[in-house]
Amino acid sequence: MGNEAADLKLIIKVPASYREEREYITDIIFKTFLGVEYSLQIDEIRHTEISLGTDKCLILPDVLFQTPKSKWLTAESLPKQPLERVDCGSKGFDLNLISRDLPVIYGDLQEQADWLSGEEKNGQLELPIDILGSAFFMLTRYEEIVKPDRDEHDRFPATASLAYQEGFLERPIVDEYVELLWTAMKMLWPGLKRKKREFKILPSHDVDVPSRYGFLSLAKVIRAMAGDVFVRGNVYNAALGPFVRLTTQKTIHSKDQYNTFDYIMDISEQHGITSSFYFICGHSPRNSTAHYEIEHPAIRHLLKRIHERAHEIGLHPSYDTYNRPQEIVHEADRLRQVCKREGIEQAEWGGRMHYLRWETPTTFYGLEQAGMSYDSTMTYADYAGFRCGTCSEYQAFDPIGKREFNLKTRPLIAMEGTVMGSKYMGLTKPVDAYEEFVKLKRACQSVRGTFTLLWHNDWLGTEAQKQLYEAVLA
Numbered sequence: 120m121g122n123e124a125a126d127l128k129l130i131i132k133v134p135a136s137y138r139e140e141r142e143y144i145t146d147i148i149f150k151t152f153l154g155v156e157y158s159l160q161i162d163e164i165r166h167t168e169i170s171l172g173t174d175k176c177l178i179l180p181d182v183l184f185q186t187p188k189s190k191w192l193t194a195e196s197l198p199k200q201p202l203e204r205v206d207c208g209s210k211g212f213d214l215n216l217i218s219r220d221l222p223v224i225y226g227d228l229q230e231q232a233d234w235l236s237g238e239e240k241n242g243q244l245e246l247p248i249d250i251l252g253s254a255f256f257m258l259t260r261y262e263e264i265v266k267p268d269r270d271e272h273d274r275f276p277a278t279a280s281l282a283y284q285e286g287f288l289e290r291p292i293v294d295e296y297v298e299l300l301w302t303a304m305k306m307l308w309p310g311l312k313r314k315k316r317e318f319k320i321l322p323s324h325d326v327d328v329p330s331r332y333g334f335l336s337l338a339k340v341i342r343a344m345a346g347d348v349f350v351r352g353n354v355y356n357a358a359l360g361p362f363v364r365l366t367t368q369k370t371i372h373s374k375d376q377y378n379t380f381d382y383i384m385d386i387s388e389q390h391g392i393t394s395s396f397y398f399i400c401g402h403s404p405r406n407s408t409a410h411y412e413i414e415h416p417a418i419r420h421l422l423k424r425i426h427e428r429a430h431e432i433g434l435h436p437s438y439d440t441y442n443r444p445q446e447i448v449h450e451a452d453r454l455r456q457v458c459k460r461e462g463i464e465q466a467e468w469g470g471r472m473h474y475l476r477w478e479t480p481t482t483f484y485g486l487e488q489a490g491m492s493y494d495s496t497m498t499y500a501d502y503a504g505f506r507c508g509t510c511s512e513y514q515a516f517d518p519i520g521k522r523e524f525n526l527k528t529r530p531l532i533a534m535e536g537t538v539m540g541s542k543y544m545g546l547t548k549p550v551d552a553y554e555e556f557v558k559l560k561r562a563c564q565s566v567r568g569t570f571t572l573l574w575h576n577d578w579l580g581t582e583a584q585k586q587l588y589e590a591v592l593a
Contacts, residue, residue, distance in 0.1 A: 291505045469494065
């Protein structure tokens with residue numbers, strides 16, 4: 120049995136419909152996530168059949184990809200709510216699940232009531248979940264093309280998502296489906312091997328405001344000083360304002376409250392991890408929160424210092440670029456030109472969209488044309504969690520153009536502003552915020568995924584903020 124599994128490729132038979140979509144999601148699940156070799160075959164069947172060429176096979180229902188072409192990418196193809204659920208714990212299997220109660224996005228529970236009973240029926244095991252279709256739905260953000268819901272920044276809100284409405288936004292549902300699939304495969308072929316996965320933490324930092332005062336006009340310095348005194352009660356910081364503004368020429372002043380870059384790199388290095396810093400390289404008239412130019416000597420000095428300490432530099436495309444691919448290309452070129460002049464070379468370039476603004480698949484086209492290796496925008500602004508249903512990096516796909524992009528999605532799991540911001544989750548007490556971050560972090564650990572965390576440099580200006588950040592990384 121062990122040699123059988125080790126020596127043969129999996130044979131995966133699927134129906135003929137939606138060939139490009141099936142090829143994509145099969146490759147993501149079996150090669151990217153599991154690291155298992157396979158061959159994909161088209162057959163005259165109405166389900167997915169997995170085997171090793173012997174008389175044993177695993178059967179998955181085929182639901183999403185049975186959708187008539189006329190209903191593809193329409194509301195009629197969305198999962199029927201409320202979702203059904205299966206109780207995996209009652210089967211006695213050792214599964215890496217957040218909860219034994221597993222939502223079924225697409226599936227067939229009616230005809231497969233005895234799933235994973237522990238007994239093979241004529242050498243077959245059946246699962247009730249359309250794992251390939253459900254994973255495709257989550258990973259490609261299928262519903263965001265179909266549903267019209269948008270917030271004031273033209274972002275698809277968490278509250279409109281299936282994951283939020285069905286209570287599984289805080290669990291990596293696709294990774295859990297993969298664990299269920301793997302358990303079933305191991306029951307049939309105990310000698311089957313998967314690639315090793317290890318839990319990682321990837322902190323990233325959008326550099327919206329690199330300095331409290333250093334890049335402001337005189338009028339804005341005065342307004343910022345007034346805010347520090349009358350709103351935040353920070354007279355000391357206000358008194359530093361003019362001095363910081365005048366001395367931020369070749370470097371950002373060390374006393375600047377927002378100059379936390381060396382602190383961030385110190386903490387990351389203590390944990391043996393790499394931080395990524397994403398810089399704005401353009402200005403959008405409707406929302407220009409970045410008061411710096413990437414060519415400024417102080418910013419160039421910062422870029423060089425980050426590179427010298429072996430951390431990553433990336434792009435933070437400005438507010439209005441999310442549906443303007445050529446603007447993303449222009450800003451990426453600007454960043455690379457500045458880095459080249461500073462002798463900065465990287466094997467890959469990634470980034471995140473400003474304000475988490477996104478349009479599927481338009482934004483991907485801009486990032487691909489800009490030569491980005493990955494994007495890490497995919498989380499919701501209003502609620503933290505698993506927007507794509509996974510904490511694993513994977514190749515992006517266009518459900519409209521039916522093609523794979525030449526860049527990867529690196530899902531973002533949590534942003535500090537989402538968790539603690541009064542406009543969003545509002546967990547202003549450090550202990551409450553800490554519990555939320557750790558809950559998401561543990562969910563990533565349970566499936567040996569990556570906890571990608573966004574923490575802005577200007578959210579580390581106080582000792583309380585630093586203590587929370589260090590506790591989350593610990």
